[in-house]
Amino acid sequence: MSGSNQKPLEVPEQSEGNEQGSPQWGEPKLSSDRTDFNALPEFAKLPKANSRHKQDHAALAAEFNKDEPRVDWHDETLWWVRQKRDKAAARVPEWELLRDTASRIKDNVLSNLSGYLRQFEEEATRNGITVHWAADANEHNEIVLSILSRHKIDKMVKSKSMLTEECHLNEFLHEKGIDVVDTDLGERVVQLAGEPPSHIVLPCIHLKKQEIGEIFHEHLGTPKGNADPQFLTHAARLHLREKFLTRRVALTGVNFAVAETGEFVVCTNEGNADMGAHLADVHIASMGIEKLIPQRRHLGVFLRLLTRSATGQPITTYSSHFRRPRQGQEMHIVLVDNGRSVHLGRKDFRNSLKCIRCAACFNTCPVYRRSGGHSYHTAVAGPIGSILSPNLDMKKYADLPFASTLCGSCSNVCPVKIDIHEQLYKWRQVIVQEGYAAAGKTAVMKTMNWVLSHPGVYHTAGKTGRWFMLNAPFTVKNGFNTWYRQRDMPTPPKQSFGDWYKKNKK
Amino acid sequence: MNESSNTATRNSRDKILNTVHGNQPAPRELPPLPEGTPVAPGDLAPTFITALEAIGATAYIVSGFDRIATMLHEQFPGARRIVTGCPQLNAFAEAAAAAKGLDPHLLENVELAILPAHFGVAENGACWITETQMVERALPFIAQRLVLVIPHSSIVPNMHAAYDRIAALEAEAPANTYGFSTFIAGPSKTADIEQSLVLGAHGPISLTVFLLDEELSDAGYF
Ligand code: SF4
Numbered sequence: 001m002s003g004s005n006q007k008p009l010e011v012p013e014q015s016e017g018n019e020q021g022s023p024q025w026g027e028p029k030l031s032s033d034r035t036d037f038n039a040l041p042e043f044a045k046l047p048k049a050n051s052r053h054k055q056d057h058a059a060l061a062a063e064f065n066k067d068e069p070r071v072d073w074h075d076e077t078l079w080w081v082r083q084k085r086d087k088a089a090a091r092v093p094e095w096e097l098l099r100d101t102a103s104r105i106k107d108n109v110l111s112n113l114s115g116y117l118r119q120f121e122e123e124a125t126r127n128g129i130t131v132h133w134a135a136d137a138n139e140h141n142e143i144v145l146s147i148l149s150r151h152k153i154d155k156m157v158k159s160k161s162m163l164t165e166e167c168h169l170n171e172f173l174h175e176k177g178i179d180v181v182d183t184d185l186g187e188r189v190v191q192l193a194g195e196p197p198s199h200i201v202l203p204c205i206h207l208k209k210q211e212i213g214e215i216f217h218e219h220l221g222t223p224k225g226n227a228d229p230q231f232l233t234h235a236a237r238l239h240l241r242e243k244f245l246t247r248r249v250a251l252t253g254v255n256f257a258v259a260e261t262g263e264f265v266v267c268t269n270e271g272n273a274d275m276g277a278h279l280a281d282v283h284i285a286s287m288g289i290e291k292l293i294p295q296r297r298h299l300g301v302f303l304r305l306l307t308r309s310a311t312g313q314p315i316t317t318y319s320s321h322f323r324r325p326r327q328g329q330e331m332h333i334v335l336v337d338n339g340r341s342v343h344l345g346r347k348d349f350r351n352s353l354k355c356i357r358c359a360a361c362f363n364t365c366p367v368y369r370r371s372g373g374h375s376y377h378t379a380v381a382g383p384i385g386s387i388l389s390p391n392l393d394m395k396k397y398a399d400l401p402f403a404s405t406l407c408g409s410c411s412n413v414c415p416v417k418i419d420i421h422e423q424l425y426k427w428r429q430v431i432v433q434e435g436y437a438a439a440g441k442t443a444v445m446k447t448m449n450w451v452l453s454h455p456g457v458y459h460t461a462g463k464t465g466r467w468f469m470l471n472a473p474f475t476v477k478n479g480f481n482t483w484y485r486q487r488d489m490p491t492p493p494k495q496s497f498g499d500w501y502k503k504n505k506k
Numbered sequence: 507m508n509e510s511s512n513t514a515t516r517n518s519r520d521k522i523l524n525t526v527h528g529n530q531p532a533p534r535e536l537p538p539l540p541e542g543t544p545v546a547p548g549d550l551a552p553t554f555i556t557a558l559e560a561i562g563a564t565a566y567i568v569s570g571f572d573r574i575a576t577m578l579h580e581q582f583p584g585a586r587r588i589v590t591g592c593p594q595l596n597a598f599a600e601a602a603a604a605a606k607g608l609d610p611h612l613l614e615n616v617e618l619a620i621l622p623a624h625f626g627v628a629e630n631g632a633c634w635i636t637e638t639q640m641v642e643r644a645l646p647f648i649a650q651r652l653v654l655v656i657p658h659s660s661i662v663p664n665m666h667a668a669y670d671r672i673a674a675l676e677a678e679a680p681a682n683t684y685g686f687s688t689f690i691a692g693p694s695k696t697a698d699i700e701q702s703l704v705l706g707a708h709g710p711i712s713l714t715v716f717l718l719d720e721e722l723s724d725a726g727y728f
Contacts, residue, residue, distance in 0.1 A: 077701055092629075093543050104537040111534040114527040127685075133519035185707060186698035202698065209700045229702035237708060244708070245611055271647045271694040271709030278644035278686075279610055289522065294536060297673070300665035301539065303689075304629075314557060314630035315665075315691045317709070318647075324685030326643050337522045345529030 056399035061371035074206060075369040081202070082363040084312025085413065092304070102301050103417035106354035109292055110344060116259040116292045117335065123262025124333055127324045132334045137167035140286060140336045144169060144251065145176055147284060147332055153249050157240075159266070159273035160184040161253030162200050162357060163286050163336055165379035169251075181243045183272040185236050192219045198373025200380055201310050201359040206372050240272070250276030254287035255356070256302055257333075260295045263323035264333065267306065267316040274320055282330045285322070289335050290353040302356060305415035309358040343391045348426050352387045354416040361410035361420055367403050376400060383410040387423040390431065398436040401427035542629075542664035550628050550661040551717060557631035561692035562705050563713040567658060569722040571595060574620075574655065581714070582618050582651065589613070590620040591641045592655055602641045610644035619649035619710075623690070624675060624682075625660035626715065627668050632691035633715060634668060636675075636684040643686050647694075652710040654690065658719035 055063075065071055089095045109116060121131045134140035140163075148156065156173075158164065158180055170180050170191075182191045186203035190196065192215050197203030204212065213227035222235045252273040257264040264285055266273045277283045293302065299319075307313045325331035344350050362368045362382035373381040378389045378397060386400035401424045410420040545553055555565040568574055571594035578598065582588075588599035599620060605613065623635040633654050640646055662668050668689075675682040694709030705711055 081701065094540050097540050101537050101540055104534070107534040108536045111531050113530050114523050117523060117526065133516075133522055135518040135521055139518060183708070184698070185696045189698065202701070204698055205701075209702075212699055229699035230704045232699055233696055233704040233707060237706065240708060241614075245614060269694070270696050270707035272707070274647040274688070275644070275708045278642075278647060289526070297539060297666070297669040300669045304542075304665050311697070313561065315627075315632050315689065317561075317692050317694055318688055318690060319632070320686070320688040321684065322686055326637075326685065335522070337518070337525075341522055341525035341529060344526060347531075350529075350531065 055377070057371065057375050057377070057403040058399065060375035060377060061367075061403070064372040064375055065370070070208070071370055071372075073208075074372060077205065078363045078369045081311060082360070082413070085309055085360055085363065086312075088308035088312040088314065092308070098301055098305055099415055099417050102305055102356075102415055103354065105293060105298050105301060106416050109290075109294065110350060110353060113289065113292065113344065116294060117289060119259040120257055120262055120292055121335075123260070124257075124264075125262070127262045129262065129325065129331045129333055132332060134334055134336045134338070136338050137336075138172075140164075140167045140334055140338070141169050141172040143334050144284060144286070145173065145178070147282060148173075148178060148249060151249065151282060153282075155179045155181075155247050156249040156251060157181050157183050157243050157247040157276040157280070158251040159253065159268060159276055160187055160203070161251065161286055162197075162380055163253060163288050164251065165196060166338065167286075167336070169286075181240070181247070183240050183243065183270075183276055184268070185233060185270060185272075188236060188240065189215060192216075196374070196379065198381065199359060199362055200357050200382075201362075206374065241275075244272075244275045244279050247276070248280055249282045249284065250280035251284045251286060252277055254285050254291050254333075255306070256299060257287055257292050258294075258296045258299070259292050261323060263296070263321050264291075265299060265303075265319055265321050267303075267319050269313075269317045271318055274318055277320075277322070278326070280329070282332070283322070283325065284332045284334065286334045286336060289337055289340050290355075306356055306358055309360040309413065309415040339392045343388075346391065349387060349391065349423055351418050352384060352420070352423060354418055355384050355388070356416055357384075358415055360413040360415065364409045364413050366405055366407065366409070371403065376403065383420045383424065384418070387420060387427060390427050394431060394434060394436050398431045401425075401431060539666060542666050545628055545663040550663060551658060553628040553663075554626045554631060554661045555717075557629065558626075558692065558713075558715055559631075561631050562695065562703075563631060563692045563715060565715045565717060567717045567719055567722065570718070570720060571655075574716050574718075577716075578618070578620065578653065585618040585651070587616050588618040588620065589616050589641060589645060589649070591639055591645075592620055592622050595620055605641050605645070608642065610642050610648070613642060613645055613648050616645065616649040618651050618653065619645050620653040620655065621646060623654045623656045625662055625668070625671055626656050626717075627663075627665060627689070628661050629664040630691055632668075632689040634672065634687065634689055636682060636687040638681055638684075640686075646688070646690060647709045649710055651712045651714075652690070652693070653714045653716065655716045655718055658717040658722075661717075 092098065124131050132143045134143055154177055156178065173180050182188050184203065187197060189204040189207065189212050198206040209227040209229055212232055213222065213225065216222040216232055216235055217224045220235055220239050222232065252266050254264045255267045264287065293299065303315060303319055307316045340353060343353060359382065361384050365383050368382045376382065376385050378385050378400070380388055383404060386403055389397035389400055404421065404424045406421050406425055408421045411418065414420060551567065558565045566577065571592065575595060575598045589605045590596065590599040591602045621635060621641070622639050623633040626633050633656055635646065635654065637643060646652055662671050690713065693705045693711055693713045694707045695703060695705050696707040697703045
């Protein structure tokens with residue numbers, strides 16, 4: 001596969017050449033040659049970020065937007081991943097049928113989730129796996145701790161699991177004196193940096209290689225100034241191999257669990273889940289209850305979709321099927337609810353439980369690409385995080401459904417056909433109705449109304465500017481707007497936003 | 507786990523199942539599964555090899571294990587510890603019997619693992635390998651380099667056919683009912699640092715797949 005982009009895919013970057021140790025990011029430039037944003041009414045302006053109790057998406061995005069070259073780079077890199085997804089999808093003639101089938105399998109799962117959970121528990125138990133049930137994050141964390149305590153173990157390796165991020169397992173275990181090493185390279189990078197992942201598939205996508213070189217220099221003792229991806233990856237390989245060989249407990253996530261056979265599947269490119277699980281005496285797998293699928297043959301559909309949607313690869317390097325513990329090993333599965341069973345009851349929003357965490361909606365989202373994962377202040381960022389998080393805590397995440405242009409690109413790429421942008425729109429209504437919209441967000445709604453009633457303003461700004469003005473007045477407030485330089489906008493919606501809004505306005 | 511946390515888990519179980527049951531929508535039928543675009547039998551191996559090469563692996567069509575042994579000698583001249591799950595290569599490597607049941611940590615210095623796999627998948631270059639073929643579960647991951655041997659006639663067009671084959675294998679022989687199994691597609695890799703692809707993340711840094719075709723004449727392969 002060769003991208004038209006200059007970023008190498010098949011050939012790793014070898015040398016740093018004459019690059020400087022650390023990039024000099026320019027000061028953000030103000031763009032003043034556009035619509036006069038000062039003309040916005042007072043209520044449309046957001047309160048200052050630092051005057052807020054907690055920073056919301058708008059404020060955090062504004063922070064990210066201060067470093068304009070980095071924003072451009074972040075944007076382009078993710079767009080490049082999105083393009084790889086497009087190419088991979090185009091090579092499968094039955095792609096749309098696959099999406100439709102996957103979506104319908106998930107419809108069936110959601111309609112009989114309690115039955116499939118029981119069946120899975122029974123089969124997994126028969127296979128010699130211990131099944132645990134956790135009503136919430138805390139119970140999940142306590143279960144993991146109790147397994148560790150029983151074995152008197154205070155060190156563990158962990159492969160990528162967004163669920164454990166959602167449950168804040170690392171922080172919990174750290175407080176109890178347990179040392180957790182994240183073994184996915186990107187996750188290890190952010191763990192060493194003391195940050196959460198900013199993307200569910202590419203956890204350190206917000207960091208430049210020079211910064212990763214610095215982090216490795218500080219924590220792993222690699223030579224200062226060496227930012228060669230191949231060299232740094234090899235350093236991490238050696239560092240983590242020692243961890244794999246000395247840890248007796250490994251925790252992994254779960255991509256799919258099969259009710260029919262009681263097995264679960266973990267997909268990685270690095271092989272870190274397998275290295276951890278097969279060398280450990282105890283394997284703990286944490287999964288959200290929505291990860292179930294009815295039959296093993298359904299994996300054929302999901303494995304064809306997952307990685308093509310995520311990175312454009314035809315499949316991950318490893319798709320490992322765990323059915324029984326190996327001889328002498330203990331295997332545990334923790335089934336975690338943490339709000340999912342309640343979410344299932346929300347008719348308008350339950351479809352978001354179909355998500356297979358491919359992150360295609362992140363990579364295509366113009367807001368995500370230009371605001372960065374950390375601006376969502378939640379474990380699962382991006383469009384899907386913006387519809388899952390308000391279910392967990394409507395007040396805390398009331399800002400997220402507003403972090404969208406409602407362009408619909410997310411719904412277009414979603415391999416399980418979740419109506420993401422429609423749910424974002426519906427959440428806005430719910431949040432406002434329930435009185436959770438913060439002053440700033442009420443302002444966003446008012447801005448929308450105001451802008452829509454002033455067609456002159458939003459039409460002159462052009463297509464991209466129009467979206468931006470509508471939904472992201474934080475940059476308007478800042479007086480600069482890198483959005484306008486957007487080169488790769490997603491497919492424009494079939495109808496203009498104004499039409500869509502009018503049609504959907506009750 | 508002590509009694510009390512057991513009880514707590516059981517309470518959560520019932521609570522979760524009840525809430526799920528109360529909130530799940532009306533029954534929805536399972537859809538029929540697609541079969542995928544057909545691939546002509548003659549195109550299966552070439553498509554598989556093309557897919558493998560695109561994901562950073564190497565493939566050879568060979569006539570037999572003698573040929574494999576010769577090629578491995580040529581390609582991995584310096585390999586110090588070689589473990590194989592193919593009895594035909596026992597003279598060339600440490601046999602499965604010796605490595606089986608070992609503490610998997612002792613496989614840490616294996617430089618080359620040569621293992622049989624059941625079949626390959628044309629659309630993505632993946633090979634299906636079950637626990638019994640792996641010698642130890644850790645071996646295909648911990649070895650520095652991995653070689654897989656599959657029958658040339660075993661290639662299936664896509665993942666739908668792959669799961670049909672897996673079910674057929676299990677029906678054929680109970681030994682094929684795995685406790686652990688995996689699809690391996692290429693060498694271990696990562697692109698976590700600025701999307702630059704690097705081969706050899708935690709697992710093998712290279713993958714070679716031999717497609718064994720006993721009907722093949724060696725003529726033309728020297
Ligand atoms: S919502 Fe759809 S596109 Fe987004 S991560 Fe989930 S499955 Fe992928």
